[in-house]
Amino acid sequence: MSSASFPPARLPLPRELLLITDELQSPADFLLFRGVFAHLKDTKNARCVVASVSGDETIWRAMAGKMSVNYAQCLASQRLVYLDAMAHADVGAMSPSLVSLFRALQDTLDAQLSDPDAPTLLVLDDIAALEWMGVSELEVSRFARAIYALCRKTNAALILRHHVVTPGEPDDLLRHLLQLCTYHLDVFPLSSGRSGAVHGQIALHTGPGVAGSHKLITRTAALQYRLTDSGAVFFDRGTGGGVL
Amino acid sequence: MSSFRRKTTSKSSSVPTGTRVSPGSTSTIVTSTGIPSLDDILGGGLPLSCSLLVLAPDAHSAYGELVQKYFVAQGLAAGQRICVIDSHAKDFLAECMWTPTGTLGQTAAADEEEDERKDEGDAKIKIAWRYEQMKQFRTTVPTSPQSAEDYCRVFDLTCRVPESVLATARKNGQIIELDVSSGFDSGPRKILGDLAGILADDAKETTSPKPLRVCIPSLGSFQWGDVSTQEICQFLHGLRTLLRRYPHACASVSLPPHLCLESWGGSGWIQKLGWLSDASITLSAFTADPSLSAMFSSHHGFVHIHSLPSPHTLLPSSDKFSTLRGLSSSGENNLAFKCMRKRFVIETLHLDLEGGVGDRRTTPATNTLVLESAVHTHGATPSSAADGSEASTKGGAAVEVRIEQLEAAIDTVTVTEPKQEQPESAFKKSKAKKKVAFHSDRPDLYDF
Numbered sequence: 046m047s048s049a050s051f052p053p054a055r056l057p058l059p060r061e062l063l064l065i066t067d068e069l070q071s072p073a074d075f076l077l078f079r080g081v082f083a084h085l086k087d088t089k090n091a092r093c094v095v096a097s098v099s100g101d102e103t104i105w106r107a108m109a110g111k112m113s114v115n116y117a118q119c120l121a122s123q124r125l126v127y128l129d130a131m132a133h134a135d136v137g138a139m140s141p142s143l144v145s146l147f148r149a150l151q152d153t154l155d156a157q158l159s160d161p162d163a164p165t166l167l168v169l170d171d172i173a174a175l176e177w178m179g180v181s182e183l184e185v186s187r188f189a190r191a192i193y194a195l196c197r198k199t200n201a202a203l204i205l206r207h208h209v210v211t212p213g214e215p216d217d218l219l220r221h222l223l224q225l226c227t228y229h230l231d232v233f234p235l236s237s238g239r240s241g242a243v244h245g246q247i248a249l250h251t252g253p254g255v256a257g258s259h260k261l262i263t264r265t266a267a268l269q270y271r272l273t274d275s276g277a278v279f280f281d282r283g284t285g286g287g288v289l
Numbered sequence: 290m291s292s293f294r295r296k297t298t299s300k301s302s303s304v305p306t307g308t309r310v311s312p313g314s315t316s317t318i319v320t321s322t323g324i325p326s327l328d329d330i331l332g333g334g335l336p337l338s339c340s341l342l343v344l345a346p347d348a349h350s351a352y353g354e355l356v357q358k359y360f361v362a363q364g365l366a367a368g369q370r371i372c373v374i375d376s377h378a379k380d381f382l383a384e385c386m387w388t389p390t391g392t393l394g395q396t397a398a399a400d401e402e403e404d405e406r407k408d409e410g411d412a413k414i415k416i417a418w419r420y421e422q423m424k425q426f427r428t429t430v431p432t433s434p435q436s437a438e439d440y441c442r443v444f445d446l447t448c449r450v451p452e453s454v455l456a457t458a459r460k461n462g463q464i465i466e467l468d469v470s471s472g473f474d475s476g477p478r479k480i481l482g483d484l485a486g487i488l489a490d491d492a493k494e495t496t497s498p499k500p501l502r503v504c505i506p507s508l509g510s511f512q513w514g515d516v517s518t519q520e521i522c523q524f525l526h527g528l529r530t531l532l533r534r535y536p537h538a539c540a541s542v543s544l545p546p547h548l549c550l551e552s553w554g555g556s557g558w559i560q561k562l563g564w565l566s567d568a569s570i571t572l573s574a575f576t577a578d579p580s581l582s583a584m585f586s587s588h589h590g591f592v593h594i595h596s597l598p599s600p601h602t603l604l605p606s607s608d609k610f611s612t613l614r615g616l617s618s619s620g621e622n623n624l625a626f627k628c629m630r631k632r633f634v635i636e637t638l639h640l641d642l643e644g645g646v647g648d649r650r651t652t653p654a655t656n657t658l659v660l661e662s663a664v665h666t667h668g669a670t671p672s673s674a675a676d677g678s679e680a681s682t683k684g685g686a687a688v689e690v691r692i693e694q695l696e697a698a699i700d701t702v703t704v705t706e707p708k709q710e711q712p713e714s715a716f717k718k719s720k721a722k723k724k725v726a727f728h729s730d731r732p733d734l735y736d737f
Contacts, residue, residue, distance in 0.1 A: 069563045069595055075603050099526060099565065101533040103338075107316065107601040131530065137478060137523060177561050178526060179519035208564055210557025239621040241608070272604045 048268055048279040051247070052079065053259045057202040057227060059164060062193050062252075064226035065206045066219070070234035071245030073206060075270075075277045078105070080204055081168055082112040085119060090163040094153050096128040096146075098171040111275040126153055130169070136178040143180060143188040150192065154199045165201035167192070173208040176218055186221040193225055209233075226252040231264065243269045247279070305500050305537075307367025309440055311336060313599075313606025320500055320539060321441035323363030324356065326635035328441060329430045330614060330624070331568055331598060332607030337500055338536035339567035339598040340529050344559065346549035347574035352590065352626070353543035355633055356572070357506045358385045360541045362450060364502040366442045371464050372487065374480055374505045376512040378466035382455055389445040428636040430612050445631050469512045476514055477524040481531065488535040503528075503540035510545040518554045525565040542566070563595035570594050572626055585638065588625035592635050613637055 057063035063080075067073035081093050095105065105127060109116035119125035133146040150167070157165050169192060176185050189205065196203040207222055209215075212233065215223070223229060231248040246267035249259065262268055270277045304310060304318060311317035311333050319334030322341070328334045335341050345353030362385040364371045375381055432443050458464045467483055484503065491498040508524065509516045525542070532538055544562075549571070551558045563569045574590035575582035582589075594614070597605035608616050613635060615622045625638035 069560045078603070099529070101530070103533060103536075104601060107314075108603065131526070171564075174522075174526065174564065177519070177522045177565070179523065208560075210560035210564075214556070237620070239614075239616060241616040241619055241621075274602065274604065276603070 048281050051268055051279045052076065052230075053249075056259060057204065059200050059202050060197045061227040062196070062203045062205065062225060063228050063230060064222050064252075065204060065230045065232065066209050067206070067232040068209050068212060068234055070239065071232050073230070073232040074100075074104075075272060076230060076232065077168060077170060077204065077206060078108045078112065079276060081125075081166065082109060082114045084164070084166045085114055085124060088164060090124075090160055091166070092124050092126075092157045092160075092163050093166045093168070094126045094128065094150070094157065095168045095170065096130045096150060098130045098134075098169075099174045100170050102127050102129075108275075123156075126157075128153060130175075134175065134180070136175065136180055141178075141180045141184070143175070143184055147188060147191055147195075151195055154195060154201060157201075158199060161200075165199065166204065167196055167201050168204045168206075170206045171208065172205055172222075173210070173218065182216075182218050185218055189222060189225060224253060227255050228252060228259065231267075233264075233267075235269075242271060244272045244277075245270060305369075305497070307364070307369050307439060308337065308500060309334070311606055312610050313604075314601045316601045317606070320369070320502070321363050321367075322356070322541070323359030323441065323444060324633055324635070325432050325441055326429050326613060327356070327359075327570075329611050330570070330592075330594065330607060330635065332605055332610050334440075335539050335541070335568065336598050336600050337539045338532045339600055340525070340532055340540040340542060341598075342525070342562055342566040342569040343541065343543045344549040344562070344569065344571040345543065345574065346546055346571065347577050347590070348546040349576040350574045350589075352572040352574055352628070352633075353546075353549075354506055355628070357381075357504050357541055357543050359444060359633065360502060361504050362386050362444055363442060364504075365450065365454065365458055365463070366444075367439060368463070368499075370462075370499050370501045371458075372467060372484070372501060372503045373464070374467040374469060374484070374503065375507065376468055376470045378468070381506055382464065382466075383450070383452075385450045386444045386446050387448040387450040387454070388442050389448050428639070429634050443632075446628075446633070447631055470514070477508075477516065477520050477527075481524060481527045484528075485531055488531060488538055491537065492535055498537045501538040503532075503538055505540065505542045507545045508542050509548050518558070521548070521554075522561060522565055525562065529566065559595060567596070567598040567600065569596050585625060588627045588636070588638065590626055591638070592624040592626050594624070 065073050065076055081095060084091050084093055106116050109119075116125070120127070128149065130146055133149040134143055135141060135145070154165065154167065157163070172185060172189060175188075176182055192205075193203055195201075205222065205226070207219060209219065229250040229252060231250060232245055233248075234245050235243055246264075246269050247262065248264045248267045249262040251259075251261055266282070268279050269282055270279045308318045308320045311319045313332055317336045319328075319331075319336050321328050321334045322331070331341070343353045343356045345351070358381070361371055361373065361382065365385070366388060373381060432441075455464070465487060467480060469480060488501070491501060509521050521544075528540055528542070532540060547553055549559075554561070559569075559571070571593040572590055573593065575585065575588070576590075597607045599605040607614060610617075613622060613624060615637070623638040624635055626633065626635045
C-alpha cells in the first residue's frame with residue numbers, strides 16, 4: 046500500500062473490529078482522532094461513541110477544532126457521545142467487574158439505533174489500562190468479546206486501542222485480541238530512537254480467517270509517519286515522496 | 290512612527306503567578322519545575338493539569354527526591370500553593386534548597402563568571418580563523434534571564450529554605466501537608482479522596498484559583514502500607530483524572546528506588562508508568578556501576594525520557610522547542626545529569642575528546658614530558674639498581690625490610706631498562722624523517 050492511500054477509507058466496516066496497538070514512544074492517538082472525526086465528516090447522519098479509560102475529553106475537544114469538526118454541535122445532536130469508562134467500572138473493588146461498563150455501552154448503542162441506517166462507530170480507548178489497574182485478564186478479554194458481539198448485533202464498527210508494553214512478547218490479553226480482530230493496525234517506533242522527521246511506523250495486518258479486502262502492510266515494509274499539529278503525514282520508507 | 294505595531298496578547302496579564310503560556314499551545318499554561326534544563330525538556334515547563342513522574346532506580350542516591358525539592362522550592366518562591374503528601378512532610382520541606390542571600394541577578398552572574406574563568410584556559414588555545422566566529426559549544430540551557438526570574442528562580446543547593454519563609458507560608462495557607470499514614474483507612478484511595486476534597490474546595494471558592502503544586506516525594510514507600518502494582522496504577526490514573534478535572538493543579542511524583550525497577554512491577558512496568566502519567570523520566574545514576582562513572586566522569590547519571598506532556602496537542606511542545614533534546618534539527622540527543630555543589634543540571638551527553646578519554650589533551654603531548662624526566666633520572670637509577678644495599682644506606686627514605694628491597698631493585702631494573710633506550714629512539718625519530726619511495730624493481734614495493 047502506498048502512502049497516498051493510507052489510512053484506507055472504510056476501515057473498519059460495520060461489524061468489523063479494528064485493533065490498534067501502540068507503544069509508549071509512538072502513541073496512536075492520532076489514528077483514533079482521525080478515525081472518529083473522518084467518520085463523523087463522512088456522512089451527515091454518522092454517529093460515534095467514544096469510551097475512554099485513561100484519556101480525557103479536553104484533548105478530543107481541542108483536536109476536533111483542529112480537524113474542523115464542531116465538537117459542541119456533535120455532542121448536542123448526539124452524533125458523538127463521549128463516555129468516561131472509569132465512571133462505570135469500579136476497578137478498586139475486591140473483584141472488579143466490567144459488567145456495568147458493558148451495560149452502559151449497550152444502553153448508549155441502543156439509543157443510537159433510533160436511526161438504523163446511520164453508520165455507527167464505537168471506539169474503546171485503552172483496554173490495557175483496565176488490566177493494569179487490577180481487572181483480571183479473563184474479565185477484560187470476556188469484555189472485549191462481549192463488546193464485539195454487541196457491535197455485530199447493532200451493526201456498528203469497533204475500534205479497540207491496546208498498549209503494548211513488552212514489544213516482541215505479546216501478553217495473553219493481546220493474543221486474545223489478535224484472535225478476535227478483523228484488522229490490526231500496528232504502530233511502533235523507529236528502532237533507532239526518536240527522530241525529528243519520523244515519529245513512528247505503521248503496519249497493517251489481518252486477523253485470523255479474514256479474507257482482507259484492504260492491502261496489507263508488513264512490518265518490514267512499514268509506512269512511516271510524521272505528526273503535525275492537526276494530524277499526520279504518511280510516507281514510504283526512505284527519502285522518497287519529497288517528504289524528508 | 291512606524292505603522293507596524295507588535296501584537297500583544299491580552300492573556301499575558303491574566304496568567305497566574307509563576308506561570309506562563311506554553312510556547313506550543315496558547316491554551317496550555319506551564320509552570321516551572323525549578324530546574325531550567327528540566328523545563329526545557331518538558332517543553333517550557335510542566336503544564337497545569339499534568340502529572341510528572343520522576344523515577345530514580347538507584348538506591349544509593351536520591352536524585353528523585355532532589356527534583357521534588359526543587360519543585361516545592363520553586364512553588365514557595367513563586368508564591369504558589371503547595372500540597373506535600375508524605376508522612377514526614379515537615380522534614381521534607383525544611384530540607385528544601387533556597388535562593389542564595391543577596392540579589393538574585395548578582396549570584397547568577399557570579400556563577401557564570403566562575404564558569405567562564407574555568408574555561409579561560411581553553412580560550413587561550415589558538416583557534417583556526419574559520420571556527421573562531423562560531424558560538425561557544427554549550428551542553429545545557431542557560432539559567433533564566435532576569436526578566437523571567439519569577440517563572441524560574443535560581444536556587445543554590447548550599448542554601449536551605451529559611452524557617453521564617455516556611456512559617457509565613459504556613460500562616461498564609463500556602464502549604465498543605467497530607468499525612469499518608471494517619472488512621473486505619475489510610476492508603477492511596479484515601480489520599481486521592483482527600484486531595485479531591487482540597488481541589489474541589491479551591492474550585493468552589495474562586496473561578497480562577499491559584500495554581501496548586503501537588504508533590505509526592507515517595508509514592509508507595511513503607512508509609513503507604515503494603516501497596517501493589519495495581520494500587521500504584523490506580524493511584525496514578527486517579528491522580529491524572531483529578532488534575533484534568535481541576536486544571537489549576539499539577540503534580541510531581543517520585544517512587545522509592547525499588548519500585549522503579551521492572552523486577553518489582555513485572556515486565557513492562559516502566560512503560561505502564563509512562564502511560565499512566567503525562568510526563569515520565571528516569572534519572573539513572575552511575576553510583577551502582579563504577580565503570581560508567583569512570584567512563585562519564587563529568588556526569589552523575591543518564592536521563593531517559595519515557596513520555597512528555599501534551600495536554601492539548603498531538604505533538605508534545607518539547608519536540609519543537611526543546612534545545613536539549615534537539616529534535617528540531619536531527620535525532621534526539623543523549624542526555625545526562627550532574628549535580629554540582631550549587632545546582633542540578635541536565636546536559637547533552639557527548640563522548641569526550643579522543644573517544645572517551647576524560648581529560649583534554651590540548652596541552653603538549655604528555656609522552657614528551659615523560660621522556661625528558663627519563664633523561665634526567667637516567668644516571669641515578671641504574672646505580673641504585675646495581676648496588677641496592679648502598680643506595681638504601683645513603684638514601685633519605687631508607688627501607689628496613691630487605692626482601693622488599695630486593696624486589697624493589699628488581700622492579701627498578703625492569704622499569705628502567707626501557708627508559709634507557711627511549712631517549713635514544715626519540716632522538717633518532719626527531720632526526721630521521723619518514724620517506725616513502727616507490728621501487729618497481731624490488732619485491733616489496735614500498736621502502737620506508
